[in-house]
Amino acid sequence: MKQSVRNRLTNKGSILILVLWAIFFLGAFGIAIRSYVQPQLSLAQKLIGRAKMYYLANAGIKRAILEVKNDSVEDIDEDGEAEEEKPVDYDALNESWCNNEKAFGNIQADGGTFSVVNIMSVDSKGKPLKKPIIVYGLTDEERKININKATQAVLANFFEITAGLDKDDAALIAASIEDWRDEDDELRLEGAEGEDYYEKLEAPYPCKNSDFEVLEELLMVRGMTSEIFESVKDKITVYGSGAVNINTAGTAVLEGLGMDEKLAEKIIHFRAGSDGVEGTEDDNIFTDSSTIMKDLSEKEHVTQSDNSLALSLVADGLLSVRSDNFAGHARGSVNGRQGFLEIIFIYDRANNVIKYWDEINTG
Numbered sequence: 001m002k003q004s005v006r007n008r009l010t011n012k013g014s015i016l017i018l019v020l021w022a023i024f025f026l027g028a029f030g031i032a033i034r035s036y037v038q039p040q041l042s043l044a045q046k047l048i049g050r051a052k053m054y055y056l057a058n059a060g061i062k063r064a065i066l067e068v069k070n071d072s073v074e075d076i077d078e079d080g081e082a083e084e085e086k087p088v089d090y091d092a093l094n095e096s097w098c099n100n101e102k103a104f105g106n107i108q109a110d111g112g113t114f115s116v117v118n119i120m121s122v123d124s125k126g127k128p129l130k131k132p133i134i135v136y137g138l139t140d141e142e143r144k145i146n147i148n149k150a151t152q153a154v155l156a157n158f159f160e161i162t163a164g165l166d167k168d169d170a171a172l173i174a175a176s177i178e179d180w181r182d183e184d185d186e187l188r189l190e191g192a193e194g195e196d197y198y199e200k201l202e203a204p205y206p207c208k209n210s211d212f213e214v215l216e217e218l219l220m221v222r223g224m225t226s227e228i229f230e231s232v233k234d235k236i237t238v239y240g241s242g243a244v245n246i247n248t249a250g251t252a253v254l255e256g257l258g259m260d261e262k263l264a265e266k267i268i269h270f271r272a273g274s275d276g277v278e279g280t281e282d283d284n285i286f287t288d289s290s291t292i293m294k295d296l297s298e299k300e301h302v303t304q305s306d307n308s309l310a311l312s313l314v315a316d317g318l319l320s321v322r323s324d325n326f327a328g329h330a331r332g333s334v335n336g337r338q339g340f341l342e343i344i345f346i347y348d349r350a351n352n353v354i355k356y357w358d359e360i361n362t363g
Contacts, residue, residue, distance in 0.1 A: 049334050049337055050341060050361060052111055052112060052332070052334045053112070053332035053333065053334055053340060053341035053361070054332060054341055054343075054359075055332065056109055056111075056112045056113065056114040056332025056333065056334070056341075057114060057330040057331055057332030057340075057341050057342065057343045058330070058332070058343070059107075059109055059114050059332070060104070060107070060114035060115060060116045060328075060330035060331065060332065060343075061116070061328075061330045061343060061345055061347075061354075063103060063104065063107070063114070063116065064097070064104070064116045064138055064326070064328050064330065064345075064347065065347055067096050067097045067100065067103055067104075067138075068097050068138070068326050068347060068349050069349065070096070071088065071091070071095050071096055071097050089287075089288075089321070089322055090247060090285060090286065090287045090288070090321040090322055091140060091142075091245060091247060091248065091321070091322055091323040092247040092248065092271070092283060092285040093247065093248055093271070093278050093279040093283065094278075094279050094280055094281060094283040094285075097137060097138045097326060098118075098135075098137045098138065098139075098140075098279060099118075099135050099136065099137045099279050100136060100137050101136040103116075103136075103137075104116040104117070104136040104137055105136040111334055111335055112332060112333050112334040112335050113332075113333050113335075114330065114331065114332050114333070115136060115330070115331045115333075116136065116137065116138065116328045116329065116330050116331075117134050117135065117136055117137075117328070117329045117331065118134070118135045118136075118137050118138055118139045118327075118328060118329070119132050119133075119134055119135075119329060120132060120133040120134075120135055120139075121234050137328070138326040138327060138328040139326070139327050139328070140245060140248050140323035140325065140326050140327075141237040141239040141240050141323070141325035141326070141327055141346065142237075142240050142243065142244060142245040142248065142249075142320070142322070142323035142324065142325060143244065143245055143248035143249045143250065143253065143323070144234075144235050144236050144237040144244070144249070144253060145158050145235060145236050145237070145244065145253055145256055145257075146236075146237050146238065146239070146240055146241075146242040146244075147177060147181075147212055147215075147218065147236050147237070147238060148181055148211040148212055148238055148242070149240075149241065149242025149317075150242060150318070151316075151318075152174045152175060152177075152178050152188075153174075153258075154256060154257060154258065154318065155170075155173070155174035155177055155178075156170045156171045156173075156174035156175075157170070157255075157256055157257075157258060158170075158232075158235075158252075158253075158256030158257075159173050159174060159228070159232065161252060161255050161256055162231060162232050162235060162252050162256060163228045163231045163232055164231070165228070169223060171190050172190045172191075172222070172223045173221065173222075173223040173224060173228075175188045175189065175190040175191035175192075176190075176191050176192040176221045176222040176223055176224075177218070177221055178191060179191035179192055179193050179207060180192075180207055180208055180209070180212075180220075180221050181208070181209075181210065181211050181212060182209060183209050183210065184209065185207070185209070191222075192207070192221070192222035192223075193207050194206045194207040197222055198220075198222070205220070208220075211238070212238045213238065214238065215229075215233055215236060215237075215238060216229075218236075235250070235252055235253050235256075237325070239325040239346060239348070239355060239356075240323075240324060240325045241317065241320075241324075242317060242318065243317050243318060243319060243320035243322075244257060244318060244319055244320070245320055245321060245322060245323045246267060246286050246292060246319055246320070246321060247271065247285055247286050247321055248323060250268075251264040251265060251268055254267060257313055257318055257319065258309060258313070259306075259309065263302070263306050263309075266296065266300040266301075266302070267296065269299075269300065270284050270295075270296055270299050270300055271283055271284055271285070271286075272284075284299065285321075286321045287321060288321060289314045289319065289320050289321050290314070292310050292314070292319070292321070293306065293307040293310045293311070324348060324349045324350040325346055325347070325348050325349070325355070326346065326347050326349065327344075327345070327346045327347075327356075328344075328345060328347075329342050329343070329344050330342065330343045330345060331343075339361070339362040340362055341359065341360070341361045341362070342359070342360045342361075342362065343357065343358070343359050343360075344356070344357070344358045344359075344360070345357050345358075
């Protein structure tokens with residue numbers, strides 16, 4: 001009898017031990033599965049969050065394109081009431097694409113927000129700001145000098161004024177830019193071609209002999225340094241026809257075209273209107289290239305030489321009142337999550353195409 005009871009107790013103890021071991025192994029197995037699955041779940045959440053940020057940022061781009069397209073027409077009749085769409089052939093800093101927090105500032109969407117920002121590192125006179133300013137809106141590329149289209153004289157003048165170079169260094173860079181972008185191997189005076197310069201470097205490379213595709217390509221041109229590039233990069237572009245928009249360009253760019261400082265300042269003063277601040281409702285706008293000096297003379301004193309220069313710039317296709325390429329930073333943020341996904345883009349209104357796209361994920 002005692003032996004039977006002892007055996008039953010022994011059997012129960014063995015079963016308990018087995019159960020405990022089973023629980024232990026199941027627990028260990030669960031921990032192992034969790035340690036494997038948790039990173040996968042975390043990665044999945046990150047990918048889902050990134051996808052949401054991407055689509056939110058993309059919504060910002062679509063909103064920007066809509067604003068740019070809508071700004072190219074106006075719906076008014078003779079009484080100022082909505083009637084029919086009429087083309088608008090000019091662009092200025094007080095329009096809806098430029099500085100519009102209502103349209104571009106932290107717009108609520110499904111599960112998050114989107115913004116379209118313009119990071120301003122220089123003021124209207126082209127001088128560097130102590131701290132970049134974030135403005136809700138776009139910036140037009142036509143406010144800049146197009147290094148694919150500008151003449152050698154304009155380039156030399158621009159680099160001398162903007163980068164503070166002497167005439168010889170500015171002329172060397174200008175001629176080298178022309179040699180880089182032209183289709184031949186003929187060496188310009190003060191320029192640089194492959195056999196003459198680039199292929200003799202310690203780390204040789206050919207002269208491109210075609211247009212610049214990105215601004216950083218300028219760093220490959222003879223005479224260009226990182227310091228010079230940093231001083232001009234916010235004032236140059238590779239997009240557009242080459243005509244600078246007189247309604248949006250800063251003084252450094254206007255002077256680069258050949259205007260003297262006084263004329264450039266008169267243009268900025270004219271644009272600012274009665275409140276002296278650009279980008280507001282009372283701004284004065286040049287609406288037609290052929291009447292630029294006529295419009296300016298109604299508010300400012302202009303000379304005959306000023307008038308002649310403006311007519312020459314317009315005739316050479318270097319000055320206009322319109323923009324067609326718009327750059328922006330579209331940011332998508334998910335509620336409850338730090339960081340954002342940013343898409344840097346350039347939209348060409350004339351051809352209805354996005355010409356540049358780059359994604360940066362900070363979340």
